[in-house]
Amino acid sequence: MKRVQFEHSAVPYLFVAPQILIISIFFLWPAAQAVYQSFLLEDAFGMSSQFVWFRNFEDVLSSSSWTRSAIFTVVFSVLVSVLSIAISLFLAVRADEVVRGAKSYKTLLMWGYAIAPPVAGLLGNMLFNPLMGDLYMAFNSFGFEFNHIENANDAAFVVILIAVWKQVSVNFIFFLSGLQGIPKSVQEAATLDCKSPERRFWTITFPLLAPTTFFLLVINLTYAFFETFGIIDVSTKGSPGGATATLVYKVYVDGFLGADLGGSSAQSVLLMIMVSVLTVFQFRFIERKVHY
Amino acid sequence: MFRKTLMAAAAVFALGNTAQAATEITWWHAMDGALGGVVDQITADFNASQDEYHLVAVNKGGYEDTMTAGIAAFRAKNQPNIIQIFDAGAATIINAKGAVKPVQDLLEANNVKFDINDYIPGVRYFFADSDGKMIGMPFNSSTPLLYYNKDALAKAGVDVPKTWQEFEAAAPKLKEAGYTALAQSHSPWIFFENFMSRHNLQMATANNGYDSTDAKVLYNNDALKDHWQHVKDWKDAGYYGYYGRAWGANQDAFVQQQVAMWIGSSGSFGGLRKSAQFDFGTSTLPYWKGVGDAPKSTFIGGAALFAFAGHSAEQDAGVAEFFKFLTKPETQYYWHKETGYVPITNAAYELAKKDGYYTESPDAEVGIQQLSEEGGDWTKGYRLGFYVQIREVIYREVDKMMNGEETIDAAFATIEEEANGLLKRFNDTYSN
Numbered sequence: 252m253k254r255v256q257f258e259h260s261a262v263p264y265l266f267v268a269p270q271i272l273i274i275s276i277f278f279l280w281p282a283a284q285a286v287y288q289s290f291l292l293e294d295a296f297g298m299s300s301q302f303v304w305f306r307n308f309e310d311v312l313s314s315s316s317w318t319r320s321a322i323f324t325v326v327f328s329v330l331v332s333v334l335s336i337a338i339s340l341f342l343a344v345r346a347d348e349v350v351r352g353a354k355s356y357k358t359l360l361m362w363g364y365a366i367a368p369p370v371a372g373l374l375g376n377m378l379f380n381p382l383m384g385d386l387y388m389a390f391n392s393f394g395f396e397f398n399h400i401e402n403a404n405d406a407a408f409v410v411i412l413i414a415v416w417k418q419v420s421v422n423f424i425f426f427l428s429g430l431q432g433i434p435k436s437v438q439e440a441a442t443l444d445c446k447s448p449e450r451r452f453w454t455i456t457f458p459l460l461a462p463t464t465f466f467l468l469v470i471n472l473t474y475a476f477f478e479t480f481g482i483i484d485v486s487t488k489g490s491p492g493g494a495t496a497t498l499v500y501k502v503y504v505d506g507f508l509g510a511d512l513g514g515s516s517a518q519s520v521l522l523m524i525m526v527s528v529l530t531v532f533q534f535r536f537i538e539r540k541v542h543y
Numbered sequence: 544m545f546r547k548t549l550m551a552a553a554a555v556f557a558l559g560n561t562a563q564a565a566t567e568i569t570w571w572h573a574m575d576g577a578l579g580g581v582v583d584q585i586t587a588d589f590n591a592s593q594d595e596y597h598l599v600a601v602n603k604g605g606y607e608d609t610m611t612a613g614i615a616a617f618r619a620k621n622q623p624n625i626i627q628i629f630d631a632g633a634a635t636i637i638n639a640k641g642a643v644k645p646v647q648d649l650l651e652a653n654n655v656k657f658d659i660n661d662y663i664p665g666v667r668y669f670f671a672d673s674d675g676k677m678i679g680m681p682f683n684s685s686t687p688l689l690y691y692n693k694d695a696l697a698k699a700g701v702d703v704p705k706t707w708q709e710f711e712a713a714a715p716k717l718k719e720a721g722y723t724a725l726a727q728s729h730s731p732w733i734f735f736e737n738f739m740s741r742h743n744l745q746m747a748t749a750n751n752g753y754d755s756t757d758a759k760v761l762y763n764n765d766a767l768k769d770h771w772q773h774v775k776d777w778k779d780a781g782y783y784g785y786y787g788r789a790w791g792a793n794q795d796a797f798v799q800q801q802v803a804m805w806i807g808s809s810g811s812f813g814g815l816r817k818s819a820q821f822d823f824g825t826s827t828l829p830y831w832k833g834v835g836d837a838p839k840s841t842f843i844g845g846a847a848l849f850a851f852a853g854h855s856a857e858q859d860a861g862v863a864e865f866f867k868f869l870t871k872p873e874t875q876y877y878w879h880k881e882t883g884y885v886p887i888t889n890a891a892y893e894l895a896k897k898d899g900y901y902t903e904s905p906d907a908e909v910g911i912q913q914l915s916e917e918g919g920d921w922t923k924g925y926r927l928g929f930y931v932q933i934r935e936v937i938y939r940e941v942d943k944m945m946n947g948e949e950t951i952d953a954a955f956a957t958i959e960e961e962a963n964g965l966l967k968r969f970n971d972t973y974s975n
Contacts, residue, residue: 292972295614296639299973308969314961318937381786382795400787401946456962490788491942508607510614510635514968 282523288516295510303385307517316493317501317518321525323496327411328475335415336467340460346450347421347430357427363420368478372485375413379486388465399487403494406487410495413486414479421474423468430456461541469533476526498522565597568861569623571616573609573846574683575602577813581881589868596861605794606632606846607931613851617642622851624862627682629846631930633670636849637678638756638928638973643849644859646866647677651816653863661870665840666887669924672846673753679847680866683884685810686841687733687908689829693822695722695803702823703806706832707773714782717803725777726784727806728793730941731934732844732921733776733828736925738767740842741828742835743919747966752926760927763959766834775944785945788938808844809910812883825906827913840916842924845884876900885911928969933962 289307293300311317344355378386379399379451390397423493433456441455457464480499483489489496489504496504498518506515545765572842574582579602586600603609606629613626613636628636650657659677665686667742670679691703699720700715714724727733739746744766749758777783784802788793796804806817806828815823830837848869850862868874875891878884880900886892892911895901901908914940925931940954 292968294973295635296640296642297618298639298641303971310964314964316936316961346803366671380795380800381792382799400792401942403948405945488788491946492948493939493942503931506936507611509929509935510610510632511929511932511968513972 271462282299285519285523286477288512290513292513295512303513308521309516310514311521316496317498319493320496320498321500323407324476324499326391327407327495327497328472328477330411331414331418331479332468332471332476334411335418335422335471336464338415339412339419340426340464342419343423343426343430344456347427357433360423361420363417366417369485370415371413371417372482375482376410376486378395379409399491400490403491406495407490409543410412410479410483410487413458413482417482418471418474422471424464425462429460433459450508456502458542462543465538468537469530472529472533476522498525505533544769548739565594566857566861567597567599568625568858568865570598570600570605570625570627570848570865571613571623572600572611572627573603573606573629573841574627575604578683578882581878584881585869585878586875588874589865592868593864596864598861598865607875608711610635617851617853619841620853624854624858625848625850627866628679628849629843630669631934633679633847633881634752634756634926634928634930634969637670637926638969640851641739643678644852645672645676645678646680646848649850650866652864653860655863655867657887661684661888661890663699663885663887663889663892663911663915665922666843666885667923669843673750677839679849680869681843681845681887682848682869683810683845683878684843684887684914685808685845685884686914687698687727687729687737687806687828688811688909689804689806689810689826690797690802690811690815691824692722692827693824695720695800699803703826704829705827705851706771707770707829710829711773711777712887714777714780722803723784723796724782725803725804725806726786726793726796726802730788730792731805734770734886734941735762735767735937737828738770738839740922741830741839742766742837743839743921744835746925747871747922748925750832751921751924752928753924754808756928756973757908758927758965760933760959760962760964762962763955766831768951768955770831771835771944771955775951778945785915788942793933800915809885810845810883812907812910813881827909827910836919839918839919840922841913842922843885845915877956879907883907927966929965936961942953 273278289301290304292306302378324511330513342360343495346360348352349356363371366508378384381387381398381400389401399409437455437459441451445451445454477499478496480498480503481493483497483500487495489500499522502515502518502522505518509515572579572582582600582602586598588598589598591710601623602950606627609626610628610632613622613628614839616622633668647659649658657677659671659675662681666684667677667680668675668679671677691701695717696703699713699716699722701716702709704710704713710725717724718796738744744764745751745761747758747760749755752758774783778785784793784796788794793816794805794807794811796802798815812825827838828841830971848866850859854862870888872886872888872891872894874896875888876898879886879895880890886895936958940949941956943949943955944951
């Protein structure tokens, strides 16, 4: 009797097939390989290999540099996401109010979107070069004893600044289109009811932007976890003393530079678990507060 | 238009045919920029010198990128004939049993005359196995040297320090003259590995790692710790500039005349000649008088060429033919002159001398002189697994010593513990 319900046509599956194929080839298959590798001790050239159960995970979890890197990654990701969302929201709201020359403002604010993370890292590197960097000179002439070569917090400041700067324009575009999607009638009605623009923002605009904000939170966290790799590789390389090495950067150093396949696979599996938990958390607890 | 296309197509076919007639061999290397140009020239010269083989040289990025590309290609059974692997990666490729053919076997099998004593002493055994059989052909070999700003030293009225004791006497005068006395560009290579060689101190158990992968580093020793205590004191007194781990940042400080002396590679010579707007000289790596039995020769740095296994005898013969060409005195002399890397054979060194190259630019000889200094038990090199990561640990701990986050003792304890953990992992991975 219930069979009727399951009589779907094959056509929808045909439509999703290319996407499934792409995900399988570029995500599922490599991910499964990483899980498999993480249980092996294998020489880089694949001449010999042995199954070692959780040895690689034990080695990773017992290393103090991994713990330091994990803590830094969490702090870094939260700061980068929150700061770049906050700053771009502020800029988007302001740019939305501008009447004269609005196009030029918006274009200039969107420009950074076209910059690849390693290029952003290179720019930051030049600005903070101890011998000729403008920002380095400026900070020190203001009386800060700024030295990102030696001071871990200063170095973290540099990578966070570059990462946020690079991401602000991406977020700006989404917020701006979100703001333009808020119906004029709603805004006008709010203006009649409430004089304070600040209050109007928090009670009307911000809740209406919540879906955009949630979406941006998810992609910004992913950005901070994974894509900032290029920035770090070009600017600090994790120094000083491993203080700015994110987990992805460590996977790269151990796996690609150091040819330790088992160890870096174990690290990437741990990273995969962390990000999955975080994503589940976001959708379970934060998305509930979002009204579409 | 159509005729042109047709002719172009014909030309491509013709080219394809000549390439097919010759056996093609591929070489993946890590030499980019000006160095890459010299590699291309050598490749072209080899191809012009005979018509049996056609060598294709491909730059794969830096040292690590090249090794990673080689690993991926080997696993996909699509490896090149020749790959350039750097000093710190040597253990990874040599210990992967059967991944490479020892060059000595390859040359002998193809009737190329081989005598390890033709190679200069400092270069001879670095890429050899514990029995002294050469596995990788040394290619770009360099060694740490001291570069000094002649004006700065004259202004301060000091001579080039040969020892660290002399350096300590000179440093305050240089400071008075407005210079930071010293910077160096590669802490693990210069102030760890070559420190051990220069003072003839054992760097790792199991014969510096040559005899077995079951080895432990011996960095946590008083001589090395004492050296780093001095470095830290120099830094605090303003005699030593620490510009982080990046090679370029420390070299820039010398080029911009903030620092009077800089330790870099003998291979930096050509680049400095272009970028430095002042007269500079070259000298040997300073040592502590009275520590170990210094001065002994230093290690070579740089990389070697390895012949991947899994190719036809015909292609291997081409590889042997190319290695023969590469080690010819004329090729080596050209390479030495263009790049600043040392010539790897005695014959090439003699040729450079006879040609008057060193009377013309005496600084170019310092590197090879240092490598030809008297050797000791612990100057032939090291073979340690996961050494890239061990260098990372050293970089990290040097940062912490320099910014005061850790004491010298604590940093060295961490280096010893983490390096030995990595060596154990390597041994467990490769020994069965």
